[in-house]
Amino acid sequence: xxxxxxxxxxxxxxxxxxxxxxxxxxxxxxxxxxxxxxxxxxxxxxxxxxxxxxxxxxxxxxxxxxxxxxxxxxxxxxxxxxxxxxxxxxxxxxxxxxxxxxxxxxxxxxxxxxxxxxxxxxxxxxxxxxxxxxxxxxxxxxxxxxxxxxxxxxxxxxxxxxxxxxxxxxxxxxxxxxxxxxxxxxxxxxxxxxxxxxxxxxxxxxxxxxxxxxxxxxxxxxxxxxxxxxxxxxxxxxxxxxxxxxxxxxxxxxxxxxxxxxxxxxxxxxxxxxxxxxxxxxxxxxxxxxxxxxxxxxxxxxxxxxxxxxxxxxxxxxxxxxxxxxxxxxxxxxxxxxxxxxxxxxxxxxxxxxxxxxxxxxxxxxxxxxxxxxxxxxxxxxxxxxxxxxxxxxxxxxxxxxxxxxxxxxx
Numbered sequence: 001x002x003x004x005x006x007x008x009x010x011x012x013x014x015x016x017x018x019x020x021x022x023x024x025x026x027x028x029x030x031x032x033x034x035x036x037x038x039x040x041x042x043x044x045x046x047x048x049x050x051x052x053x054x055x056x057x058x059x060x061x062x063x064x065x066x067x068x069x070x071x072x073x074x075x076x077x078x079x080x081x082x083x084x085x086x087x088x089x090x091x092x093x094x095x096x097x098x099x100x101x102x103x104x105x106x107x108x109x110x111x112x113x114x115x116x117x118x119x120x121x122x123x124x125x126x127x128x129x130x131x132x133x134x135x136x137x138x139x140x141x142x143x144x145x146x147x148x149x150x151x152x153x154x155x156x157x158x159x160x161x162x163x164x165x166x167x168x169x170x171x172x173x174x175x176x177x178x179x180x181x182x183x184x185x186x187x188x189x190x191x192x193x194x195x196x197x198x199x200x201x202x203x204x205x206x207x208x209x210x211x212x213x214x215x216x217x218x219x220x221x222x223x224x225x226x227x228x229x230x231x232x233x234x235x236x237x238x239x240x241x242x243x244x245x246x247x248x249x250x251x252x253x254x255x256x257x258x259x260x261x262x263x264x265x266x267x268x269x270x271x272x273x274x275x276x277x278x279x280x281x282x283x284x285x286x287x288x289x290x291x292x293x294x295x296x297x298x299x300x301x302x303x304x305x306x307x308x309x310x311x312x313x314x315x316x317x318x319x320x321x322x323x324x325x326x327x328x329x330x331x332x333x334x335x336x337x338x339x340x341x342x343x344x345x346x347x348x349x350x351x352x353x354x355x356x357x358x359x360x361x362x363x364x365x366x367x368x369x370x371x372x373x374x375x376x377x378x379x380x381x382x383x384x385x386x387x388x389x390x391x392x393x394x395x396x397x398x399x400x401x402x403x404x405x406x407x408x409x410x411x
Contacts, residue, residue, distance in 0.1 A: 005315045011079045014061075018086040018097075021059055026052055027090050052096045053129055063127060065099050065260075066107060071127050077256065077318035084263035089271065094264060098129050102171050105257035106133045106180055113199075113241035113249055122178055122201060131177040136167045136202075136227065137250060144169070145376075145383040147182065147250055148192050152229060154183040154200065156236075161185070161200065163208070163232045173225035174211060178203050181229075182246045189244075197246030201238045208232030219369040256321060258378045259331050262314050262338040265374055268367055269310065269342045272349040273303045275364065279352050290352060299348040306341040313337055316407060329391045329405055332384040339374035340381070346371050 007015065029048055056062050064083040066072025075083060080099075087093035094100035103126055110123040125131035138144035141151055152165020163183050173179065179202045189196035202209065212226040241249040277300060280291035290296045317330035346368045350357035357364045375381050392405035403409075 005078065005319070007079065007082065011075070011082070014064075014073070014075075014079070015082045015086060017059065018061055018083050019089075021056065021061055022086055022089050022093050025055060026093055026096055030090060030092050049092060049096065052092075053098065056096050056098070057129075061097055062129075063098050063107075065104060066111070066127060070111065070123075076322040077259065078315060078322055080260070081263045081314055081318050084260055085267040085270075088264035088267035098127070099260075101257060101261065102135045103133055104260060105253045106135060108256060109180065109249060109253045110240070112252065113245075117237075118201060118240065125177070132172055132175045134170050134172040134176040134179045134225075135253070136170045136173070136179045137182040138169050139166055140168045140226075141166065145380050146192075147197065147247055148194060150182060150184050150197055152181075152183045153187075154185045154198065154234070156185075157233075159236045161234045161236065161238075163200070163229055163234060165229045166227070167229065168226040169215060169224045170227055171224050173204075173227060174214065174223060176204050179209075180240060182250060185246075186244055194247040195244045197250075198243050199240040199246045199249045200234050201240050202232065202234055206232060218372060219366060254378055255328065255331055258335040259314060259317055259321070261374070261378060262310070262334050265338050265342045265371075266307070266310050266314060268371070269303075269307055269338075269345045272342075272346045272364065272367060273300070273307060275362065276300060276303065276345075276349040276352045279349075283352075296352060299352060303345045303348055306345060310334075310338045310341050316409075329388060330407060332379070332387050335379065336381055336384040336388070339371075339377075342371045342374055343368070 029052055033045055033048075053062075060073070061083075063070070063072035064075050065080050066074070068074040073083075083097070084094060084099065087097050087099065094104075107123060107126050110119055110126070114123060122131075122133070126133060137147055137150070139151060142149040150165075152163065152167065154161040154163040161183075163181070165183060167181075170179070181200045181202050182197050183200060184196050185198040186196040208229060208231050210228045210230060212228055214222075215224045215226055217224060277291070280296050280300065281289060283290045291300075313330070313334040317327055317334045320327040320330055346364060350364045350368060353362060353364060356362060359365065388405070392402050395405040396402050398404075
């Protein structure tokens with residue numbers, strides 16, 4: 001079994017083009033407003049970022065994750081990994097290329113589950129970059145990592161559904177033209193069982209969809225909304241993927257989306273490691289450069305080894321997706337490991353920078369705030385550990401070996 005992550009020449013050329021575009025076009029243009037709150041003119045902010053999107057489209061770097069017949073670059077997940085990691089060298093990079101969450105995952109979902117009418121009405125504007133979307137699943141009353149407990153419910157009334165419930169941490173809700181909403185439609189299915197939920201496409205704004213607030217987080221108020229849904233009416237034709245398939249649809253959406261997050265987090269971890277080494281090579285203390293001190297060398301070595309592991313795990317999981325193999329365990333492992341490595345590597349970089357790293361004079365402090373979110377986004381650490389353990393035990397029971405649960409690799 002050959003494992004070869006070498007990029008074809010045409011894909012290596014794409015990586016070079018993405019890197020050049022991000023470094024020479026995007027980064028200089030957005031350097032003055034890494035935080036939207038600091039922009040003196042919102043009109044100027046929007047003019048710049050939408051202008052960058054037009055440049056990305058003109059450069060042929062638009063929609064790297066979508067098929068060519070839908071206007072995308074038609075890349076597989078292995079090739080997408082290098083595009084996402086290059087794009088994420090700047091905060092807005094993935095959005096400029098139109099491959100950022102939550103729209104990226106919603107595009108895949110609509111392409112796979114949508115009717116032709118739904119694709120034209122909702123997917124096409126997302127691909128054209130003229131509309132944005134959100135995915136409404138998490139609720140404050142129940143564990144967000146267990147969608148079988150969802151309390152938001154939809155009741156059939158003729159050819160419509162009446163929906164009531166409570167959602168929160170709904171990213172992008174205030175900017176969205178529509179939501180993919182998960183609600184319980186099958187009251188006879190026991191709680192905790194699959195098959196009780198259905199996905200609906202909800203046009204926004206709409207009566208009954210009440211945006212209560214943007215939730216302030218560790219890194220500020222950044223578009224994670226709390227929504228109260230009161231007697232919201234949705235036509236039966238707005239069901240996405242069939243009645244009772246909400247759980248399956250959600251899992252289909254979140255698997256590759258988790259790996260796409262990992263691709264972007266690797267970029268941030270690599271940036272932090274670069275900054276750590278640069279600081280160590282240029283900071284003199286107690287008779288030598290920091291880079292010559294064993295304690296600092298250990299931090300650098302640990303970070304380099306972890307980043308190497310992260311890259312291999314993401315590439316292997318991506319290759320399994322491209323081959324149509326079962327990738328659930330590998331993606332869970334990658335998501336858990338990359339998220340935790342990101343936190344550790346950024347934290348070490350802050351330590352090597354000393355008080356400067358704790359300040360906002362470098363991007364490290366903000367990077368650490370964002371990194372902390374990674375350990376529970378799209379499944380908390382403990383949920384992934386539970387699933388990994390379950391599949392490892394199941395593999396041993398089935399075959400007498402845990403090999404299938406550790407990548408199924410030939411060693």
